[in-house]
Amino acid sequence: MSTMSAEAKQAGQLILSGLRQFNQAAVLFESYIEPAFGKSVELIVDAFVRELGWEGDLNWDKGGHWFANKAWQSDEEWFATFSEHLTEKGEQDYWLAVVTGRGTVKAEWGYRFKPQRASLGGTQNFNRWMRDYGSSLASPLVELGFRDEGKGEFFLPVRFELEQLAACWLEYGEFREDHELFKPLRVVLETLKQAMPYFDILLEKASKAVK
Numbered sequence: 001m002s003t004m005s006a007e008a009k010q011a012g013q014l015i016l017s018g019l020r021q022f023n024q025a026a027v028l029f030e031s032y033i034e035p036a037f038g039k040s041v042e043l044i045v046d047a048f049v050r051e052l053g054w055e056g057d058l059n060w061d062k063g064g065h066w067f068a069n070k071a072w073q074s075d076e077e078w079f080a081t082f083s084e085h086l087t088e089k090g091e092q093d094y095w096l097a098v099v100t101g102r103g104t105v106k107a108e109w110g111y112r113f114k115p116q117r118a119s120l121g122g123t124q125n126f127n128r129w130m131r132d133y134g135s136s137l138a139s140p141l142v143e144l145g146f147r148d149e150g151k152g153e154f155f156l157p158v159r160f161e162l163e164q165l166a167a168c169w170l171e172y173g174e175f176r177e178d179h180e181l182f183k184p185l186r187v188v189l190e191t192l193k194q195a196m197p198y199f200d201i202l203l204e205k206a207s208k209a210v211k
Contacts, residue, residue: 019124033169040175048189056081069196072203077119082192083148083154085112100162110157111192113146113199120203121210129210133140137202139167144195152202158188 004012015022030146043059049067056067066083073079086098086109093103110166118121130152138148146154168174175181 028038029094029096034094037096037165037175040177040182041185044177044185047187048115051187052193069200071200074119078116079119079207080113080115080199082111083114085110096165097157099160100165102162103158108155108157108159110188112149112156113154114193115133115152115203115206120206125210129206133205133209135204137198137205140198141195142192144198146191146195150205156188156191158185160184 006084019055021054038060042058042065045065045067046058047059051070054067054069055073056065058065058067064084066081068078068081077083086095089146091107093107095109096104097108098107103112115126120126121129134152138154141154142148149155160181162182165175167174168179170183172179197206
């Protein structure tokens with residue numbers, strides 16, 4: 001006996017009854033719409049990183065990207081990075097559905113501050129130090145909107161408005177980087193910039209304490 005929900009059955013029936021239109025929409029979405037949106041996001045992030053003089057791997061074709069302040073590097077080792085992050089539950093949805101809150105499951109995409117524990121005294125030493133002394137350092141970051149994920153990791157999600165995205169595509173047939181729909185991304189990037197003094201303090205104190 002099928003365990004598929006009634007809602008899923010109805011959705012399948014709609015797809016199959018209009019398969020030609022669904023196929024056209026799917027091809028347009030996968031071949032043009034989502035790649036075009038992703039490219040605009042990439043250009044905005046790349047410009048932000050370059051403007052601040054930061055470094056990183058911004059080649060999105062590799063399936064992920066990261067960046068960091070040059071001051072967080074010593075002897076070719078990074079103490080921490082900002083890396084893009086998609087919560088695991090979102091992996092089954094289209095990325096564009098996740099970032100507009102229209103996925104089949106509750107998932108988020110954004111940027112995660114991730115300490116490189118091997119460069120900070122090792123995983124056990126760093127995690128122990130964060131447990132014992134890190135709470136006071138986390139408070140100002142949480143106030144800025146970061147989610148404290150424990151063990152020195154902080155996540156800042158990005159959420160785009162679907163209505164603005166659709167309006168931009170209808171008007172231009174592309175996603176212009178100067179459009180209002182990218183304001184949430186710019187706000188998040190600016191928050192990363194504002195949070196730098198707090199991350200600097202965290203890394204400085206951790207480096208002195210666990211080495």
